[in-house]
Amino acid sequence: MYLEHWGLSLFPFENVSDERFFFESDTHRTLREDLQDAIIRHKGAIALTGGIGCGKSTLIQRTLLSLPEDCFDIVLINYSHLTSIEMLFEICQQLGLNPEQNNRNSILHMLQEHLVKNAETGKNTLVCIDEAQGIPSLETFEELRLLLNFQLGGGFLMSLLFVGQPELQQIIEKIPPLQQRIALHLNLQKMQPQDTTRYILHRLRTAGCTQAMLTRQAVEVIYRHTTGVPRRINHLMDRCLLVGMREKAPLLNSKLVKTTIQRYPS
Numbered sequence: 726m727y728l729e730h731w732g733l734s735l736f737p738f739e740n741v742s743d744e745r746f747f748f749e750s751d752t753h754r755t756l757r758e759d760l761q762d763a764i765i766r767h768k769g770a771i772a773l774t775g776g777i778g779c780g781k782s783t784l785i786q787r788t789l790l791s792l793p794e795d796c797f798d799i800v801l802i803n804y805s806h807l808t809s810i811e812m813l814f815e816i817c818q819q820l821g822l823n824p825e826q827n828n829r830n831s832i833l834h835m836l837q838e839h840l841v842k843n844a845e846t847g848k849n850t851l852v853c854i855d856e857a858q859g860i861p862s863l864e865t866f867e868e869l870r871l872l873l874n875f876q877l878g879g880g881f882l883m884s885l886l887f888v889g890q891p892e893l894q895q896i897i898e899k900i901p902p903l904q905q906r907i908a909l910h911l912n913l914q915k916m917q918p919q920d921t922t923r924y925i926l927h928r929l930r931t932a933g934c935t936q937a938m939l940t941r942q943a944v945e946v947i948y949r950h951t952t953g954v955p956r957r958i959n960h961l962m963d964r965c966l967l968v969g970m971r972e973k974a975p976l977l978n979s980k981l982v983k984t985t986i987q988r989y990p991s
């Protein structure tokens with residue numbers, strides 16, 4: 726436990742979603758605003774891609790939490806390895822519906838009735854699928870696309886948000902009808918050096934840090950090693966704080982960071 730050594734009240738670099746540690750760079754803010762705009766305006770299908778550990782799930786959670794709760798009926802699917810019928814059934818269950826489990830017609834009928842009811846009461850329906858590149862078949866993607874045929878008064882009765890790694894775009898390209906439905910495709914990039922510095926300092930301050938804890942040269946080494954990927958930064962910084970405690974270091978310098986990288990290669 727290194728909290729006492731560094732004068733911290735919380736572990737600052739845990740790789741779990743915690744609203745207190747959320748860091749929004751200018752790039753993240755722009756993407757979030759674009760996502761909100763597309764969702765609120767019923768754009769139909771939206772795709773967000775990005776590399777492993779870049780913060781896609783955190784950005785999505787932040788976006789969903791920012792939507793007015795009384796205006797949205799939200800389905801969030803974190804486990805995407807589902808067949809087409811399983812995907813439809815999961816959507817229904819999260820919407821509070823209970824159709825016959827293996828009856829496609831029953832599922833679609835009940836789902837359409839619910840979507841119409843939501844629209845008539847001014848409520849938007851959003852289905853967000855995280856790790857969408859893990860959907861096992863093109864058939865499931867096609868089934869989801871067909872849900873966009875549920876329309877009323879010239880508008881979509883639901884919005885689909887696909888979130889996944891870069892290969893998701895390649896999968897979508899194999900289904901031209903779905904690709905044409907993607908009204909907005911956003912790509913979350915790795916952080917730049919300046920945002921990496923701000924990210925580290927933000928998490929340290931949130932954890933209770935009140936004094937300088939690392940040098941500029943240390944941050945430069947951290948950035949080069951992690952290439953600005955938040956998950957990798959968290960792993961490395963957590964190890965650095967542990968090594969620093971063991972060596973009774975007053976702060977993290979570039980030498981200590983390099984030592985940590987050698988001890989805990991990743």
